[in-house]
Amino acid sequence: MSQYDEVYRAVSPAEFFYKYREIAGFANPVRAVYQTVRELVENALDATDVHGIPPDVKVTIKKADETQEFYQITVEDNGIGIPPNIVPNAFGKVLFSSKYVMRQSRGMYGLGVKMVVLYAQMTTGRPVEVITSKPNFKRIYYFKLRIDVNKNEPVILEAGSWRKTRDWHGTIVSVTIEGDWNRAKSRVLEYINRTATILPYANIALLTPENEIIYYPRVVNTMPRPPVETKPHPQGLDLEFLSSLVKNTGFETLEKLLINSFQSIGEATARQIIQKAGLDPAKKPESLTNEELLALVNAIKSYDKYRPPSPKSLSPLGEEIITAGLKRAFEPEFVTAVSRRPSAYSGHPFIVEVGLAYGGKTPIGEDKPVVLRYANKIPLLYDEATDMVVEVVKDEISWDNYMVSLPAPILVLVHVCSTKVPFKGVGKESIADIPELRREVKLGIMEAARGLKQYLSKKIREEEAKKRAENIAKYIPEVARSLSIILADEDSFNAYRSEVVRKLTTVVAKRTGVSLDLIQGIVKSVEAEAGV
Amino acid sequence: MRQRLGCSGVTSKIDLEARGKALDIVKYSMRELLEQIERGEKPTLIMPKRTLSNTIYDLKHKMLLLGPELQKRSFTDVNEAKKFMQTLLMASIIYEALRNNEYPTIRDLYYRGKHSIVYRSIDGKRVSENTWDEQRESDSVIRDLEVLLSVLREDLLILSKEKGKVVGNLVIRSGDDTIDLSKMGHGAYSIEPTPDLIEFIDVDAEYILVVEKDAVFQQLHRYGFWRKYKAILVTSAGQPDRATRRFVRRLSDELKLPVYILADSDPYGFYIYSVFKAGSITLSYESERLATPSAKFIGVMMTDIFGDSVFKKIIKEREARKTLEEVATGIEDLKPKTPYLSESERSNFIIKAKTKDLERAVELIGYKVADVCMEDKDAKSKIKRKEGLTGYPWFATPHWVRELCIFFNTLSKLEIEAMASKGLKFLADKYIPEKISSGDWID
Ligand SMILES: Nc1ncnc2c1ncn2[C@@H]1O[C@H](COP(=O)(O)OP(=O)(O)OP(=O)(O)O)[C@@H](O)[C@H]1O
Ligand SMILES: [Mg+2]
Numbered sequence: 001m002s003q004y005d006e007v008y009r010a011v012s013p014a015e016f017f018y019k020y021r022e023i024a025g026f027a028n029p030v031r032a033v034y035q036t037v038r039e040l041v042e043n044a045l046d047a048t049d050v051h052g053i054p055p056d057v058k059v060t061i062k063k064a065d066e067t068q069e070f071y072q073i074t075v076e077d078n079g080i081g082i083p084p085n086i087v088p089n090a091f092g093k094v095l096f097s098s099k100y101v102m103r104q105s106r107g108m109y110g111l112g113v114k115m116v117v118l119y120a121q122m123t124t125g126r127p128v129e130v131i132t133s134k135p136n137f138k139r140i141y142y143f144k145l146r147i148d149v150n151k152n153e154p155v156i157l158e159a160g161s162w163r164k165t166r167d168w169h170g171t172i173v174s175v176t177i178e179g180d181w182n183r184a185k186s187r188v189l190e191y192i193n194r195t196a197t198i199l200p201y202a203n204i205a206l207l208t209p210e211n212e213i214i215y216y217p218r219v220v221n222t223m224p225r226p227p228v229e230t231k232p233h234p235q236g237l238d239l240e241f242l243s244s245l246v247k248n249t250g251f252e253t254l255e256k257l258l259i260n261s262f263q264s265i266g267e268a269t270a271r272q273i274i275q276k277a278g279l280d281p282a283k284k285p286e287s288l289t290n291e292e293l294l295a296l297v298n299a300i301k302s303y304d305k306y307r308p309p310s311p312k313s314l315s316p317l318g319e320e321i322i323t324a325g326l327k328r329a330f331e332p333e334f335v336t337a338v339s340r341r342p343s344a345y346s347g348h349p350f351i352v353e354v355g356l357a358y359g360g361k362t363p364i365g366e367d368k369p370v371v372l373r374y375a376n377k378i379p380l381l382y383d384e385a386t387d388m389v390v391e392v393v394k395d396e397i398s399w400d401n402y403m404v405s406l407p408a409p410i411l412v413l414v415h416v417c418s419t420k421v422p423f424k425g426v427g428k429e430s431i432a433d434i435p436e437l438r439r440e441v442k443l444g445i446m447e448a449a450r451g452l453k454q455y456l457s458k459k460i461r462e463e464e465a466k467k468r469a470e471n472i473a474k475y476i477p478e479v480a481r482s483l484s485i486i487l488a489d490e491d492s493f494n495a496y497r498s499e500v501v502r503k504l505t506t507v508v509a510k511r512t513g514v515s516l517d518l519i520q521g522i523v524k525s526v527e528a529e530a531g532v
Numbered sequence: 533m534r535q536r537l538g539c540s541g542v543t544s545k546i547d548l549e550a551r552g553k554a555l556d557i558v559k560y561s562m563r564e565l566l567e568q569i570e571r572g573e574k575p576t577l578i579m580p581k582r583t584l585s586n587t588i589y590d591l592k593h594k595m596l597l598l599g600p601e602l603q604k605r606s607f608t609d610v611n612e613a614k615k616f617m618q619t620l621l622m623a624s625i626i627y628e629a630l631r632n633n634e635y636p637t638i639r640d641l642y643y644r645g646k647h648s649i650v651y652r653s654i655d656g657k658r659v660s661e662n663t664w665d666e667q668r669e670s671d672s673v674i675r676d677l678e679v680l681l682s683v684l685r686e687d688l689l690i691l692s693k694e695k696g697k698v699v700g701n702l703v704i705r706s707g708d709d710t711i712d713l714s715k716m717g718h719g720a721y722s723i724e725p726t727p728d729l730i731e732f733i734d735v736d737a738e739y740i741l742v743v744e745k746d747a748v749f750q751q752l753h754r755y756g757f758w759r760k761y762k763a764i765l766v767t768s769a770g771q772p773d774r775a776t777r778r779f780v781r782r783l784s785d786e787l788k789l790p791v792y793i794l795a796d797s798d799p800y801g802f803y804i805y806s807v808f809k810a811g812s813i814t815l816s817y818e819s820e821r822l823a824t825p826s827a828k829f830i831g832v833m834m835t836d837i838f839g840d841s842v843f844k845k846i847i848k849e850r851e852a853r854k855t856l857e858e859v860a861t862g863i864e865d866l867k868p869k870t871p872y873l874s875e876s877e878r879s880n881f882i883i884k885a886k887t888k889d890l891e892r893a894v895e896l897i898g899y900k901v902a903d904v905c906m907e908d909k910d911a912k913s914k915i916k917r918k919e920g921l922t923g924y925p926w927f928a929t930p931h932w933v934r935e936l937c938i939f940f941n942t943l944s945k946l947e948i949e950a951m952a953s954k955g956l957k958f959l960a961d962k963y964i965p966e967k968i969s970s971g972d973w974i975d
Binding site: 466468470471472475477478481482483486487500503504506507508510511512518522525526529530 | 628
């Protein structure tokens with residue numbers, strides 16, 4: 001071979017990710033533990049709330065070896081389960097997924113659990129174990145499998161099934177990896193806590209290797225509306241997508257193809273687009289040349305009268321759930337939530353939701369409120385500094401105007417849900433600065449903050465009224481005593497005095513609009529100090 | 533002129549009656565308050581407003597009186613609650629003192645009422661606050677009670693520190709004793725704090741001479757002035773207190789004798805005269821009983837020192853005359869005056885006026901007169917900030933315009949003591965008798 005020759009070969013996706021596991025978040029033993037829990041929990045949640053099932057998720061982490069840092073991580077859910085013929089590919093073939101559709105879910109790549117399996121394989125060599133059953137199934141299925149990295153194929157080591165004796169459905173996935181639990185622990189706990197914060201409709205339990213049980217019980221029965229699969233919106237289209245669309249289509253004409261493959265394209269719109277592209281509506285889709293395809297893409301994208309993308313594919317949490325979650329987490333003195341109306345960027349629908357908690361056990365925001373960020377119900381824990389949402393909270397809202405004087409116990413929760421969340425970079429930890437999205441985030445926070453302002457100004461008014469009442473009530477005993485000295489007989493002095501106190505208390509309560517109890521409390525405190 | 537005055541047996545019975553009446557007044561007012569509370573109304577004290585804006589000069593009676601404005605003090609008004617409490621507290625202490633046959637001073641009352649109110653605030657803090665901190669506060673409450681109950685503190689048997697003294701051919705009864713004020717030796721009778729309980733029994737006098745300065749009073753006393761000129765000699769020893777004013781008023785009313793005031797020749801002395809005559813602004817509610825509207829200012833006048841040539845020169849000018857005429861009509865009809873002091877005496881006795889004197893003078897007569905009569909630019913700049921003041925109405929007379937005009941022009945003042953040092957004989961045998969007989973006074 002000369003020095004200018006190279007050896008060429010293709011690698012399977014499994015091999016690629018096996019080599020470059022840090023891309024998927026498995027860079028080191030600390031991240032690996034955290035990432036494993038995350039991938040398994042997110043799959044468990046996708047199998048439940050996306051389908052309208054109130055989640056019951058149990059995470060168990062056990063030390064799996066006497067001497068080595070091996071941990072068995074098991075996640076059990078009560079979701080829809082997986083058909084047995086699908087299980088091997090779902091867990092053993094990289095880039096195999098049920099989530100490549102226009103519907104909001106946590107998972108999107110078809111990679112997550114396979115990375116876990118691969119990481120287990122390379123660190124402990126132990127296979128993944130899966131137990132699963134769908135709701136209408138009579139049997140429970142059991143698999144033990146590994147991945148053939150070169151072929152990107154599952155290797156089934158064991159498989160079996162048994163009859164269901166109770167009405168169970170769901171999935172239990174168990175892997176054993178090498179990891180640094182001690183250093184990952186706080187991250188895992190934070191992740192579970194933050195996940196639970198917005199899922200008050202879920203039971204989430206975590207059993208740690210130290211046998212600690214961390215449990216977030218369900219506090220609401222309301223579920224977020226499940227997302228409905230929709231057709232893609234024409235604005236989000238590109239040439240590549242269109243080429244693949246025309247190749248394996250069952251439609252005889254171009255017109256039919258457009259009408260049936262996209263949302264918000266009807267007959268009239270389809271005609272206009274095709275005319276603009278200079279094509280024949282009756283043309284067979286497969287026969288389109290590359291130039292024709294390009295013309296068609298341009299015509300589709302330049303058309304500007306589409307209805308906005310349908311938000312049906314989204315599953316926002318809703319104000320009630322956000323409120324309940326914040327209440328459970330922080331027992332705040334004031335809480336409010338705002339679910340903005342659907343909006344869109346580049347053909348992708350999105351909804352911004354904002355929750356705001358104040359007081360109680362809400363953590364103190366120093367120079368800005370504490371920010372909890374979520375994308376499609378997944379907590380974003382890192383890269384806060386570069387996040388658009390954080391920028392808005394810090395720089396675009398003057399909290400003073402909302403009667404918040406920082407530092408204060410105030411927290412803002414922002415949930416962005418979309419069929420395509422615009423993440424900044426591959427880390428999936430911060431949200432990019434898209435003008436449409438930024439605007440919605442800002443408006444949402446402002447709306448929530450207005451609610452807080454109303455509450456605070458009412459509270460201040462009430463406090464002032466109380467202070468005023470206090471500044472009168474403290475003199476009641478003295479006034480009553482003085483009046484009694486002048487008007488009462490000496491032997492009935494005490495009874496006379498108490499009667500005047502009682503009447504004055506009533507008058508002051510009535511005139512100041514403050515509760516009788518408060519006035520009485522102050523009067524009693526004066527009397528107690530004076531030894532009356 | 534010797535008068536026999538009605539002689540009723542004065543014992544402490546007078547005291548007892550006064551107490552009984554005072555107790556009733558306090559009780560009545562507080563019962564009214566209690567009835568409001570019983571009806572579920574906000575307890576409210578209604579009283580004349582004690583403010584400068586509600587102080588008016590009554591032209592007919594020639595005295596300062598409280599105007600018609602009322603002040604409502606409700607317990608449930610947070611800005612008034614403390615004052616309300618203080619008012620009732622003070623009422624109760626006074627009531628107790630009356631009942632126990634005591635004679636508290638205003639300082640006593642301050643101490644008796646001062647204690648702390650301790651309470652737990654709504655935010656859980658233990659807060660301690662005094663019923664009142666300074667005597668200024670409790671004094672103010674006493675004044676409030678006086679207008680609320682429309683009585684004077686003396687009627688409530690509250691004593692104040694008094695410094696007025698009197699000698700003369702006058703026999704009085706005070707408490708159970710009969711006192712001859714012509715038999716005080718080198719001393720004098722110090723006017724009791726409750727002059728209304730004094731009874732005049734016998735008098736042999738022509739007029740009453742009130743001397744501002746205690747030292748001059750003593751000199752005249754030792755000189756035998758009052759015996760020689762049949763005068764009742766009184767001193768207020770400075771700013772007149774209530775008892776002295778009331779005493780002088782009673783002398784004037786009941787003995788029907790003219791009252792002459794002898795004070796320093798400076799704006800402060802003029803003001804003391806006006807307090808005797810018209811009342812003071814802070815205590816205007818008492819004028820009806822304390823002021824002596826017929827009191828006359830006998831001296832020392834500016835014209836006694838300088839004559840009227842300075843003034844004549846000033847009003848020669850048309851503009852100046854017109855302006856001064858606007859302040860008080862009749863400045864050209866004033867009787868001419870020659871000075872009592874020679875050029876050299878003047879330069880020995882007069883003192884240079886201070887900024888404070890200038891300011892006070894402007895307060896009395898208004899800025900216009902100062903503006904017209906003052907030549908010294910430096911002095912003028914000092915009173916610039918008083919521009920716009922119009923002066924007190926009872927000073928807007930031709931006489932006072934002339935007096936103060938001369939003051940502004942000469943920027944000089946003179947103390948009565950200076951007249952005495954010219955010779956006590958001069959003061960006692962010439963200056964005073966001559967001025968009285970020739971009617972050279974300001975009314
Ligand atoms: N607990 C579960 N219950 C039901 N189905 C599951 C479960 N876990 C995995 N699956 C199925 O396996 C598929 C692959 O999961 P995997 O985590 O690899 O990818 P994904 O969730 O689709 O996307 P991502 O790579 O973003 O996680 C999922 O699409 C889902 O259909
Ligand atoms: Mg997944």
